[in-house]
Amino acid sequence: MACSKSAKNTVDFFSNAPDIVIDKILESLPIRMAARTSVLSKQWSHAWLSLKKLNFDADFWEELADRDDNVDWRKGCQIICDILLCHNGPVHDLDLNIPYEAYRDRRGHRQWISFLSKNGVRKIVIKSCSYGMDISPHIFRCNELVHLEISAFYLNPPPTDFIGFPYLKHLVLEEVKFIKQSIFCSLIENCRMLETLKLVKWSGMDYIVIDVPSLQTLVLSGDFESLAFRNVRSLKSISLCLKTLPKNLRVEQVDAVNLPASSCQLQSIEFDGHLFLAAGGIIRPPPVTFIHLHELCLSNLNLSDFGVSRYLLHMIECCPYIKKLDIAVLPGENVGQDMHDYNYSNKLDHLLEVNITGITGTSAELKLVEYLFAVSPVLKNLFFKSGYIGIESQLNMSQSLMRFPRASAKASLVCLKI
Known part of the structure; x- marks a missing residue:
């Protein structure tokens, strides 16, 4: 009962x-x-x-696999077609993975995006499971997009009547190939509400121009030969990383990393040491002080290079209000470091946390830690992770770090596991 x-x-x-x-x-x-x-x-x-959200991601296709992990892509395509055909409401959010076998049926792929372009789609995350596919041109008809992510596709020029994405706020392009250099500018020039732009591991574009007045977050991680900023007055966070060292890097354009300093909005900066090395070690520190900056991250730095360590210190001094500092160093020779670059009178009165990774105990690295301890009166934690060194060397380095005097009575030295 x-x-x-x-x-x-x-x-x-x-x-x-x-x-x-x-x-x-x-x-x-x-x-x-x-x-x-x-x-x-x-x-x-x-x-x-x-359903306003449709998810045909990797898990969707894995459910169609047999015991030998062979995916029935025809069945998957038919399921997607049936769902879209029978759908009786707007689709606001689509997550779509396209296996290579499914992509060969170009009509199906293009029909899906064409349907969405007429159905008020606001977010599309589309990924190719095999690099070398052309993105459907119907993607440029999705005029109500707010969020767009494209991974591992070729990007052809948009249609001649393409007027941009008027409502787009977030654009992520990863492992895409631009068939023409001009495509990137055509894609973003009329996106007047764009707030986040992430461009990762692209190809087919060497010259990058960022001209988006509404942009707040910018991430560039890949290979480029020149870079220019035109209008970035709203920029709050910037991350620039070179994956490899290009043969010909236009120094005057790399120096453009200083231009965003004119933005009073900047709160977070991440620069890659490869930028410094590619420019022959002559990138100048920013000409102004970042008064709103809270986070500073500098990676791939060889502190044994005097020019690199000097640039690092100048960058730190230009950011007197930072609360968090991340530094990733490359292995370097244990050479002496000049003392006159360290100005202990410039205090970091707001610095709460420091993360240093990859250190091996060189004199330049130890001097940096000593300096940070001495000028940070409110520091709470200095985290460090050593590079690949022996246990005895790591113990000696830790003992040296612990001996440094600290301006903050609450400052802790914390060793992280490799």
């Missing part, structure tokens, strides 16, 4: 659940499982066909 009553309550719950509850449950389920809920009751029978 009790079991019968419990079963009845369960049925009543599923039959009478509010629409908002049904939507939340369906959004948390894989799309094929969501479809199976149609048998629960009349109220659920068509609810999954109104």
